[in-house]
Amino acid sequence: MDFGLSAEQEERYARTREAARALSPKACSGAFDETVRKELAALGLLGAAVPKEYGGTGLGALDTALVFEAASEGGADTGFLFAAAAHLFACVRPVLEFAVPATRNRLLPDLCSGALLAGNAMTEPDAGSDVSRLATTATRVDGGYLLDGVKSFVSNGPVADLYLAYATTDPDGGYFASTAFAVDRRTPGLTAGGPMGKTGLTGCQAGEVRFSRCFVPDEKVLGAPGQGQVVFQASMRWERSCLFAIYLGQQERILRRCVRHARDRRQFGKRLADLPPVADRLAEMRLRLESGRLLLYRACAEIDAGRDPALWGAMAKLSVSEAAVTTALDAARIFGGRAFMEEYGLGDEVRDALPATTFSGTSDIQRQLIAREMGL
Numbered sequence: 001m002d003f004g005l006s007a008e009q010e011e012r013y014a015r016t017r018e019a020a021r022a023l024s025p026k027a028c029s030g031a032f033d034e035t036v037r038k039e040l041a042a043l044g045l046l047g048a049a050v051p052k053e054y055g056g057t058g059l060g061a062l063d064t065a066l067v068f069e070a071a072s073e074g075g076a077d078t079g080f081l082f083a084a085a086a087h088l089f090a091c092v093r094p095v096l097e098f099a100v101p102a103t104r105n106r107l108l109p110d111l112c113s114g115a116l117l118a119g120n121a122m123t124e125p126d127a128g129s130d131v132s133r134l135a136t137t138a139t140r141v142d143g144g145y146l147l148d149g150v151k152s153f154v155s156n157g158p159v160a161d162l163y164l165a166y167a168t169t170d171p172d173g174g175y176f177a178s179t180a181f182a183v184d185r186r187t188p189g190l191t192a193g194g195p196m197g198k199t200g201l202t203g204c205q206a207g208e209v210r211f212s213r214c215f216v217p218d219e220k221v222l223g224a225p226g227q228g229q230v231v232f233q234a235s236m237r238w239e240r241s242c243l244f245a246i247y248l249g250q251q252e253r254i255l256r257r258c259v260r261h262a263r264d265r266r267q268f269g270k271r272l273a274d275l276p277p278v279a280d281r282l283a284e285m286r287l288r289l290e291s292g293r294l295l296l297y298r299a300c301a302e303i304d305a306g307r308d309p310a311l312w313g314a315m316a317k318l319s320v321s322e323a324a325v326t327t328a329l330d331a332a333r334i335f336g337g338r339a340f341m342e343e344y345g346l347g348d349e350v351r352d353a354l355p356a357t358t359f360s361g362t363s364d365i366q367r368q369l370i371a372r373e374m375g376l
Contacts, residue, residue, distance in 0.1 A: 016071050020074030045085075054108035055109035062297060062300035077203040087119075118161070144215055147213075148213060151165065154192075158195045160185060164182060164222070165180070181220055193207040193209065201351075201355055248320060258330075285330055299315075321356035329350060
């Protein structure tokens with residue numbers, strides 16, 4: 001079993017890490033604008049896991065995760081990377097896997113180039129973790145469906161050009177109650193709200209999207225009617241296995257800062273690095289990072305091998321997200337009072353890490369998924 005990266009992977013990782021500096025909070029305005037979109041597309045993040053024939057980079061799951069990890073380690077704003085990941089894994093991959101050929105051919109090149117940005121419209125005011133009973137409905141009419149309802153916390157919502165929306169088509173259908181749709185922002189009856197005020201991942205704008213008798217033609221249905229959960233779970237397999245590579249890069253970046261600080265800072269006549277409690281904390285940070293990295297790479301490898309990554313994806317998501325929060329808090333303890341100074345940016349690291357234990361399924365849900373995969 002080879003745990004090393006190939007020369008090609010090493011070169012791509014280094015190139016992406018270096019280029020990502022252009023997306024650091026200090027290098028840009030902090031707002032998701034056209035410049036940021038172009039930079040993300042130039043890094044290949046908007047179409048990494050899409051075949052070249054559709055304008056993507058043609059990478060597998062592991063190589064896609066490595067690109068996101070490298071960009072994060074290089075200092076790209078975590079919110080920007082989250083916006084790119086939400087676009088790619090929650091929206092672009094479903095279009096690739098489930099759209100009819102004409103829709104796939106029309107949308108994917110622009111989604112990969114950044115000409116179109118996508119937003120994931122699943123969550124509702126009363127349907128967060130429980131997505132089995134969506135209040136948004138899709139009523140069958142001649143040639144398509146009429147969507148009615150409200151979606152909240154839509155990542156990229158205020159600036160998206162396309163929405164991947166889920167709606168109930170058969171209230172009594174159980175697992176097959178919902179259907180997925182690709183909805184153009186310009187469609188009459190669709191209203192996108194402004195950005196929500198958030199304390200973390202601010203580089204990714206989130207907002208409300210309303211549908212009022214919004215007509216979506218049959219060719220914009222993803223998969224077959226009633227396959228909404230199938231589409232959603234397919235996107236989650238990629239999201240849980242790849243998106244959280246962002247938090248591997250964040251932890252690597254934080255740990256490097258902490259080690260440097262522990263070497264330079266002196267207390268009680270010694271370097272912080274020579275104080276056992278500090279050294280122990282740094283060792284735990286490294287242990288969490290490497291453990292999560294192995295799980296995440298394994299989850300990606302399962303996808304690339306054509307196997308079901310459900311167990312490994314749930315374990316990777318749980319491990320990496322919890323580690324990201326703990327490591328960010330540990331860094332604050334190591335930096336002491338400096339952690340509360342804006343110039344050090346550690347408050348932003350904590351705020352960006354905290355949502356990781358909630359989106360893509362909470363930590364408790366991941367534990368339930370793991371237990372189910374164990375046959376419990």
